[in-house]
Amino acid sequence: MHAASTAVLISEVGPRDGLQSIKTIMLTANKKLWVDALFDSGIREIEVASFVPAKMLPQMADASEIARYAKTLNGLTVLALVPNLKGAEHAILAGVDKITIPVSASAAHSLANVRKTREEMVEELKRIVEFRNAHAPSIRIEVGIATAFGCTLQGLVPEDDVIWLADQVVRAGVDEAGLSDTTGYANPAQIKKLFRRLRHAIGDKAGAAHLHNTRGLGLANCLAAYEEGVTSFDSSMGGLGGCPYAPGASGNVVTEDLVFMFEAMGIETGVDLEKLFKAREALRAGLPHEVIYGMTPEAGLPKGFDVSKRDKR
């Protein structure tokens, strides 16, 4: 397995997080070409869709078709976001390998976002786990703890709330719980402290870092998380879904810059940077009117940058 030899896992969230954040609807055929190109560059986990009613998110109306298509790529972990049991049922029916469920650590954000308290979300998780156990026991369930580093509604989110929630979701039976900086509030010291507490609380069920670049600290925060032992990182090609270098944006960390940082440090991502840059063409072809960000592809790789070892895969 290729994944076993990578030091970090880059989980590309563009096809879900990116596409659902913009108005334009990418054609199904273009989505497939983009997923192909991402896979071809060495990306081995892709969040391909969100399983929500098409009425709510028409961008995700072809979620099942994209998930089924992605499953034909050998070695790819096909991940989908689901907000509830209904979505989980559809995702599992479509054959995904893994589902991810956002649960907010901020009481205010939870109510505003999903009209459920945090406790109600934990109950929903239990139903999802029960369904999974009964019908598709091999499928992994991940929770992303949203607003873990602060909330635009309530401001401070106590660390104890985050750790309490992580413990609750693990008790509910999920396989891993990661931390999301939904609001772009996190700083490196906070990242280290909270991921350390997370690991102490839930051990090897501590999951991915989903970090934003809203205030420019995205990569610094990823570095801090890596130094704290995190090995799985969410990011979005081209920072799709909003300018990662500007406000009001979803501001996901840009995959290309993140992969460059790790590869430059000698930390294997399994991703071929030149092929990754080439995959931007598939994204552009599918969204010709959208701005595609990424500083490393624009500046180019440093002169003499050693990509030779990647050719040996």
Place this chain on the structure above:
Amino acid sequence: MHAASTAVLISEVGPRDGLQSIKTIMLTANKKLWVDALFDSGIREIEVASFVPAKMLPQMADASEIARYAKTLNGLTVLALVPNLKGAEHAILAGVDKITIPVSASAAHSLANVRKTREEMVEELKRIVEFRNAHAPSIRIEVGIATAFGCTLQGLVPEDDVIWLADQVVRAGVDEAGLSDTTGYANPAQIKKLFRRLRHAIGDKAGAAHLHNTRGLGLANCLAAYEEGVTSFDSSMGGLGGCPYAPGASGNVVTEDLVFMFEAMGIETGVDLEKLFKAREALRAGLPHEVIYGMTPEAGLPKGFDVSKRDKR
């Protein structure tokens, strides 16, 4: 002294590095207002000008006047760049506290940039030190080792070359030698390794980190340098002098984002973020047609972000 209580020193290079990189010439009166505003926010070291012939850099024609003006601000370290003995004489005559001299670790870059070999630059340094010792012994001399992390001309710059040069410049009598990522090639692992070697080689004469954001790694690299014990950082308000988020740019780390990172981590910079954001108005007033970057000022401080302790200064 205020500086004694700061955990890191932010050295603002905008009035030199920023202004010399753009075509527009800021009026002397506007430069003074900008320096005032920077000082008022708590910035305690400003690289105010480059002492080069006005023919070469008309943006710096008022270098002496700006330096003299900056010296009226009590507690400010007035820093100026000088490329040679002539510039040093003028800067010292204008009363600066400190001069900084760029010396390239890349043999190719040194020749292309100043038409001198590295060895010839070291000889020039000796003449500058001699002049300083004879005429103004209290003035500090800093060297910024340029292209320390790679060169657009020769590619790889061997670490041994950087450390050899650092040793040479210290032997020439300078007070400190820092490392500059002139090309935006650096990564956090490299930053840690090279600053560690620098400290081993020249001890407490190891100086500032001058890092760029060309490939998006600027703040991650600053974090790495900080973790390696670096306490002095160059940055430019608004990323002036080129888009710090795009290629072909000078791409200095943005002061506002850098200060936010440290302050959010609880590391004192001595800078009041809100006043720093306000100082952007002075910059804008002086350069109404220039793009002023900065993600934190655009996104705003996180809700509930504690700036109260800064009010107690």
